[in-house]
Amino acid sequence: MSETVEATAVVKEPKEPLFSSKNKRLLSDPLNDDNPITIQVLGICSALAITVQVKQAVVMSLSVLVVMIGANLIVSWLRNLIPSRVRIIVQLVIVAALVILVDQVLKAYLYDVSKQLSVFVGLIITNCIIMGRLEAFALANKPWPSFLDAVGNAAGYGWILIAVAVVRELFGSGKLYGFQVIPDAFYDFGYFNNGLMILPPMALITVGIIIWVQRSRNTKLIEEN
Amino acid sequence: MDVNKNSYTFTFSAILVIVVGASLAFVAEGLKPLQKENVRLEKMQNILASVKVEATPDEAAAKFEQYIVEQVMLDNDGNVVSPEGLTAFDIDVVKEFKTLDIEKRNYPLFVFEDNGARKYIVPMAGNGLWGPIWGFVAFEGDMNTIYGSTFDHKTETPGLGAEINQPFFQDKFIGKTIFDGSEYVSVEVVKGGADVEGKSHMVDGISGGTITSKGVGEMMQRTLNVYVPYFKGNQKAAL
Numbered sequence: 001m002s003e004t005v006e007a008t009a010v011v012k013e014p015k016e017p018l019f020s021s022k023n024k025r026l027l028s029d030p031l032n033d034d035n036p037i038t039i040q041v042l043g044i045c046s047a048l049a050i051t052v053q054v055k056q057a058v059v060m061s062l063s064v065l066v067v068m069i070g071a072n073l074i075v076s077w078l079r080n081l082i083p084s085r086v087r088i089i090v091q092l093v094i095v096a097a098l099v100i101l102v103d104q105v106l107k108a109y110l111y112d113v114s115k116q117l118s119v120f121v122g123l124i125i126t127n128c129i130i131m132g133r134l135e136a137f138a139l140a141n142k143p144w145p146s147f148l149d150a151v152g153n154a155a156g157y158g159w160i161l162i163a164v165a166v167v168r169e170l171f172g173s174g175k176l177y178g179f180q181v182i183p184d185a186f187y188d189f190g191y192f193n194n195g196l197m198i199l200p201p202m203a204l205i206t207v208g209i210i211i212w213v214q215r216s217r218n219t220k221l222i223e224e225n
Numbered sequence: 226m227d228v229n230k231n232s233y234t235f236t237f238s239a240i241l242v243i244v245v246g247a248s249l250a251f252v253a254e255g256l257k258p259l260q261k262e263n264v265r266l267e268k269m270q271n272i273l274a275s276v277k278v279e280a281t282p283d284e285a286a287a288k289f290e291q292y293i294v295e296q297v298m299l300d301n302d303g304n305v306v307s308p309e310g311l312t313a314f315d316i317d318v319v320k321e322f323k324t325l326d327i328e329k330r331n332y333p334l335f336v337f338e339d340n341g342a343r344k345y346i347v348p349m350a351g352n353g354l355w356g357p358i359w360g361f362v363a364f365e366g367d368m369n370t371i372y373g374s375t376f377d378h379k380t381e382t383p384g385l386g387a388e389i390n391q392p393f394f395q396d397k398f399i400g401k402t403i404f405d406g407s408e409y410v411s412v413e414v415v416k417g418g419a420d421v422e423g424k425s426h427m428v429d430g431i432s433g434g435t436i437t438s439k440g441v442g443e444m445m446q447r448t449l450n451v452y453v454p455y456f457k458g459n460q461k462a463a464l
Contacts, residue, residue: 083229083238084228086238089238090241093245097249101249104252104260108256108259108263111267
């Protein structure tokens with residue numbers, strides 16, 4: 001029922017160790033070789049919106065992690081029951097329900113954090129990475145590999161987000177995680193925060209620089225043409 | 226079982242929607258009291274913060290009880306009113322700003338007392354660049370000099386307009402006055418970087434957050450205007 005390449009993984013023997021080299025790759029590939037943001041160029045929208053401050057990026061990454069694990073597990077459990085014609089809508093309903101759940105729980109128990117994230121929690125629903133992984137992986141794999149895939153991709157998404165946020169917050173506001181790190185003396189000598197860093201285009205440029213660095217270090221990522 | 230049959234697809238969808246809908250409704254209902262309490266405590270924290278009383282969410286209720294000695298409500302003409310079943314604290318000025326015509330809004334005032342010194346706290350709501358902004362401005366006993374302020378926003382630009390909730394901006398209002406002699410002038414928020422040294426009715430706005438800053442100025446001008454008769458009446462009484 002699934003048209004994805006990973007479909008072969010379904011016929012794996014159940015004896016496979018929990019952290020076989022194949023499973024470890026599920027965790028590590030998204031961090032570098034198959035990074036959702038820099039290689040697959042997914043989830044760019046949220047990478048632009050919430051990387052002005054590190055704190056937001058961290059909480060967003062954690063929320064995406066939670067939603068992604070939940071969605072991947074549920075879809076993986078239901079993978080043989082979901083009618084393929086309505087699978088996208090089913091995935092959407094599951095993701096949306098999880099996001100609302102996260103939002104409600106944050107509002108009740110972590111009110112400060114939920115205020116920080118405000119509208120961005122809702123935006124997780126539209127995060128292409130989540131739908132992408134459900135469609136490409138969870139629909140065709142068992143819960144455990146799906147879980148690892150979710151963790152790996154959320155981590156791959158998270159580290160880029162946090163890296164971009166560090167650059168933007170440091171040069172845009174002279175702070176990290178809300179604490180001032182560039183000493184006042186610098187400002188007295190005529191140092192200025194770069195206002196451009198705070199605006200969304202700089203996120204795109206920063207991501208571009210990360211992609212550039214990554215490709216120049218990891219030559220197998222360079223397409224031949 | 227053929228999962229691609231029409232009847233199966235319909236049944237599956239129906240069950241999924243019912244299960245998801247029911248569980249979300251259940252969770253939302255279950256968490257509502259906690260969420261409401263959080264909002265209530267946060268409002269108390271904000272009111273206290275405008276008079277520089279720090280309170281954690283746990284202490285907020287007790288400290289609010291201790292310091293806020295009187296809650297007054299004004300109508301649009303500045304007369305003290307006491308509509309039934311409504312206390313000043315329950316009034317959501319942000320909601321009223323959005324939904325009610327200006328004449329129909331209520332204007333709460335909280336009176337804070339510490340060691341015999343009174344401060345008057347005015348809640349207010351207005352528009353920023355992207356969405357609503359709101360805040361509390363506290364006045365000294367003379368009902369003229371600003372003692373402290375807190376502002377907050379829903380969706381202003383992080384790093385720019387959103388900075389109105391930061392102390393560096395809020396502290397600029399301290400010591401400014403809203404009356405020039407006996408004339409009401411409010412406090413104007415001028416474009417970021419302007420020279421406001423020694424000008425008691427002007428505050429330097431946030432560079433790059435001009436529209437949000439101006440929104441704060443407009444909100445103060447419009448809201449405080451309603452309180453002018455009450456303030457003047459009480460200033461005379463105090464003399």
